[in-house]
Amino acid sequence: MTGLAQRFVRPALSKRRLFRALASLAALLGGLASATAAPTPAPSTDMILPQLRSLREMGSVLYVAAHPDDENTQLITYLARGRHYRTAYLSLTRGDGGQNVLGPELGEELGVIRTQELLAARRIDGGRQFFSRAIDFGFSKDYRETLRFWDERQVLGDVVRVIRQFRPDVVITRFSTEPGGTHGHHTASAVLALEASKLAGDPKQFPEQLATLAPWQPRRILWNAWRPGGMLPSDTGFLQIDAGGSDFVTGESFASMAGRSRSMHKTQGFDKFAFAPAGPRPELFRLLGGEPATKDLMDGVDTTWARIPGGAATGPAIDQIIDHYDPQNPAASVPALLALRTQLAALTHGPLLDEKRRQLDRILQDCLGLSVETTVARAEVVPGEAMSLRHTATVQSTVPVRWLGVRYPDSKRPAGRPLELKPGSPAVRTATQTLSAKAPLSQPYWLRAEPGAGVFRVDDADLIGRPENPPAFPLEQVFEVAGQTLAIPDEPVQIVSEAGQTRARRRLEVIAPVALKFAEEVRQFSPGATRPVDVEITAFRPAVTGTLHLAVPAGWTVAPAARAFRLATVGARASLQFAVTAPDRAATATLAASAEIGGVNYRNERVEIRYAHLAPLLLQPAALGKAMSLDLAVRGRNVGYVAGAGDSVAAALAEMGCTVSALADTDLTPARLQSLDTVVLGIRAFNVHPELAARLPALFAFAEGGGNLIVQYQNPNGLKDTPLAPFPLQLSADRVTDETAAMTFLAPDHPVLNVPNRITPADFAGWVQERGLYFPNKWDDHFVPILACNDPGEAPLKGGLLIAPYGKGHFVYTGLAWFRQLPAGVPGAYRLFANLVSLGK
Numbered sequence: 001m002t003g004l005a006q007r008f009v010r011p012a013l014s015k016r017r018l019f020r021a022l023a024s025l026a027a028l029l030g031g032l033a034s035a036t037a038a039p040t041p042a043p044s045t046d047m048i049l050p051q052l053r054s055l056r057e058m059g060s061v062l063y064v065a066a067h068p069d070d071e072n073t074q075l076i077t078y079l080a081r082g083r084h085y086r087t088a089y090l091s092l093t094r095g096d097g098g099q100n101v102l103g104p105e106l107g108e109e110l111g112v113i114r115t116q117e118l119l120a121a122r123r124i125d126g127g128r129q130f131f132s133r134a135i136d137f138g139f140s141k142d143y144r145e146t147l148r149f150w151d152e153r154q155v156l157g158d159v160v161r162v163i164r165q166f167r168p169d170v171v172i173t174r175f176s177t178e179p180g181g182t183h184g185h186h187t188a189s190a191v192l193a194l195e196a197s198k199l200a201g202d203p204k205q206f207p208e209q210l211a212t213l214a215p216w217q218p219r220r221i222l223w224n225a226w227r228p229g230g231m232l233p234s235d236t237g238f239l240q241i242d243a244g245g246s247d248f249v250t251g252e253s254f255a256s257m258a259g260r261s262r263s264m265h266k267t268q269g270f271d272k273f274a275f276a277p278a279g280p281r282p283e284l285f286r287l288l289g290g291e292p293a294t295k296d297l298m299d300g301v302d303t304t305w306a307r308i309p310g311g312a313a314t315g316p317a318i319d320q321i322i323d324h325y326d327p328q329n330p331a332a333s334v335p336a337l338l339a340l341r342t343q344l345a346a347l348t349h350g351p352l353l354d355e356k357r358r359q360l361d362r363i364l365q366d367c368l369g370l371s372v373e374t375t376v377a378r379a380e381v382v383p384g385e386a387m388s389l390r391h392t393a394t395v396q397s398t399v400p401v402r403w404l405g406v407r408y409p410d411s412k413r414p415a416g417r418p419l420e421l422k423p424g425s426p427a428v429r430t431a432t433q434t435l436s437a438k439a440p441l442s443q444p445y446w447l448r449a450e451p452g453a454g455v456f457r458v459d460d461a462d463l464i465g466r467p468e469n470p471p472a473f474p475l476e477q478v479f480e481v482a483g484q485t486l487a488i489p490d491e492p493v494q495i496v497s498e499a500g501q502t503r504a505r506r507r508l509e510v511i512a513p514v515a516l517k518f519a520e521e522v523r524q525f526s527p528g529a530t531r532p533v534d535v536e537i538t539a540f541r542p543a544v545t546g547t548l549h550l551a552v553p554a555g556w557t558v559a560p561a562a563r564a565f566r567l568a569t570v571g572a573r574a575s576l577q578f579a580v581t582a583p584d585r586a587a588t589a590t591l592a593a594s595a596e597i598g599g600v601n602y603r604n605e606r607v608e609i610r611y612a613h614l615a616p617l618l619l620q621p622a623a624l625g626k627a628m629s630l631d632l633a634v635r636g637r638n639v640g641y642v643a644g645a646g647d648s649v650a651a652a653l654a655e656m657g658c659t660v661s662a663l664a665d666t667d668l669t670p671a672r673l674q675s676l677d678t679v680v681l682g683i684r685a686f687n688v689h690p691e692l693a694a695r696l697p698a699l700f701a702f703a704e705g706g707g708n709l710i711v712q713y714q715n716p717n718g719l720k721d722t723p724l725a726p727f728p729l730q731l732s733a734d735r736v737t738d739e740t741a742a743m744t745f746l747a748p749d750h751p752v753l754n755v756p757n758r759i760t761p762a763d764f765a766g767w768v769q770e771r772g773l774y775f776p777n778k779w780d781d782h783f784v785p786i787l788a789c790n791d792p793g794e795a796p797l798k799g800g801l802l803i804a805p806y807g808k809g810h811f812v813y814t815g816l817a818w819f820r821q822l823p824a825g826v827p828g829a830y831r832l833f834a835n836l837v838s839l840g841k
Helices: 015-034 045-056 073-082 107-125 143-150 152-166 184-199 207-211 254-262 314-324 330-345 351-368 649-655 690-704 827-837
Strands: 060-065 086-091 128-131 170-173 220-225 239-242 282-290 371-375 386-394 402-407 427-434 475-481 484-490 492-498 501-507 514-518 522-525 530-539 544-551 557-559 562-567 573-581 587-597 600-602 607-609 617-619 624-629 638-642 659-662 678-681 708-712 729-736 772-779 801-806 809-814
Touching: 045 314, 045 351, 060 073, 060 152, 060 184, 073 086, 073 107, 073 254, 073 282, 086 107, 086 152, 107 128, 107 254, 107 607, 107 617, 128 152, 143 152, 143 184, 152 184, 152 207, 170 184, 184 220, 184 282, 314 330, 330 351, 330 484, 351 484, 371 475, 371 484, 386 475, 402 427, 402 484, 514 544, 514 587, 522 530, 522 649, 530 544, 530 562, 530 587, 544 573, 562 573, 638 649, 649 659, 649 678, 649 827, 678 690, 678 827, 690 708, 690 801, 690 809, 708 827
Parallel strands: 060 086, 060 170, 086 128, 170 220, 371 492, 522 624, 638 659, 638 678, 678 708, 708 809
Antiparallel strands: 220 282, 239 282, 371 386, 386 427, 402 475, 475 484, 492 501, 514 530, 530 573, 544 562, 544 587, 557 573, 587 600, 587 624, 607 617, 729 772, 801 809
């Protein structure tokens, strides 16, 4: 370890002291992880000294990878909490293309969850979080495919923007720029980071960014080298540092903090808290671009205040404050902090300096013991509504502090008369403010518009890179301390009681007075048929009156075009029905609902997401439904469904005309199963419900007696001893990521391709994201492979759909991605799955 690194790290505490420190820190961080980004009271005085050390350090590191969970949390913790550098993680995607082991949310909803999981992780390891607009479109085997899908130029511009905004001295990639056995997104993230590091300092590149940003050239870009199964050897020309050590406040090892940070990725199954060894942690780096480094990441980088014109004296001034800081009397540092504030005000403005000024203001606030809070009775506000705000300010020190007032979004001066704060005595102001009638509904900024090809569309370029929305109603609390003005950012919050905590803060959110929802995610029509389409409307304000409209595309008709509604109370619901007629040919359609209230059209659904490790999440996407006009026949309509990790396949079966019964593991008995024609197991059912393995004999007996047993994809990890089939079957990680891959019919005469629906290559058009995943690569001769497909340049995979006659019935294992195709309304997927259900019927 270099002398510079040793300066920030101390040996680990004894195990007893470590556990006491962890208990204290876990209470603090646990609250942060489950709270929102809203303002909170001043932290413990123990957190001030780390902030002072961070204020002193001027080095910056940006870590770049592709997905949530790709980041090296050990290194981020070491750099942020050990060396006190500005440290950030840029995840090119939000993980929206992955799977969810906790629940049914996929796609955009999963991306919102994983965004918050990353923010919770950063609150533990001390890093910051950025994103590009790249859409996670699932597994990619070739980085060149990834770059084509993403629109390389747009995502490259996003990485350049983040570099210009964050201004790192060193950029670090998690993955190599050389492809080799890893996700195409991974390699692409390194390729883009390297190219962006070269371009960010060139004013001719992405000049549209320079209206608000300036060119910035990192000193070097490094690959944080690793390989599956362990670190690369240290004798191959790599730069090596030791990222071990422990936090000097709590004594918790960086390895332990990194493990807790990583455990926040709970939708990916990383929720097992484990103490990692607290000893040395070698990290290896290979130069990708820029100036070489021989001893340390920051070789040749001035990490002191001398890098700021006129700022050479600032570092020693901060050292003096640190040396004299008294954790028992933080206010004793206030005069020196105010003097430092005056000193910084005389320096030339710049992004890094401005950020340090804001950091100094936070330290000053904490030393004063000054906390602010703005509360509202309810966090949800409709555009144009009045809000009753209660502002509270409390100071703990005896340093004179005068509260000048509150600055609202449209005001230049603080409103209210000055108040002298008394130590320990909360001062309160009340005010009524009206939310703009043009305020947009709260929705993650990257989901407000229809996405482009491979990237989210963001109309406000200043939002690009941010992890989440800025406050819906930002304000500032303005104070005077010894003749200096201190403005503290704030926003309204609602104090709510949640399980396990009594003061959760919910950010202000802009909602519509109603929410709309289609009763069925996908509606299936026979060509030319008329079917009812139900739209549910729920009131979030009393006495809501308006008109509900249903729009259909050309070729489809709807009657009536609109229906009036009146909802008397909050929470009241009405289901309004429309008669929709499909064209007399095969077709797909998007149906759009809207409610006109007082001359304003609201087109939003309402999606609430709640998990114990995150604050409640609210999404308000457009209220859309899918419709299909197709010939579809089904036999054997009594279906039992065993839910897995979460999918919408059961709802699709109901839309096909099946009677679907939800089955728990205790329902898998001969007596319960005998009334069913088919039993379907959901995705990863055996992964998330290990108790199902004990029910396999009953399921096999059901098939042997004449039933159809359909098992959707399972992850082979942890299932080596689980006999998923009545005959030998070996799962693998094989997958076909190209959703347009040609399908070869290996058994064209098999009933599954002919009865009751004749399947043709046209039925594989319009599939989304992938053909399938976790295909078996070995199976018993009893199985008949039905289909083959492959990604470009690879051999055909035949394990996507395997069918084995078993007694009087059938056993089916299918890795095809039904959980994506059926909710997406892919007609051919419905027709083929209907044939699976109908086998032998």
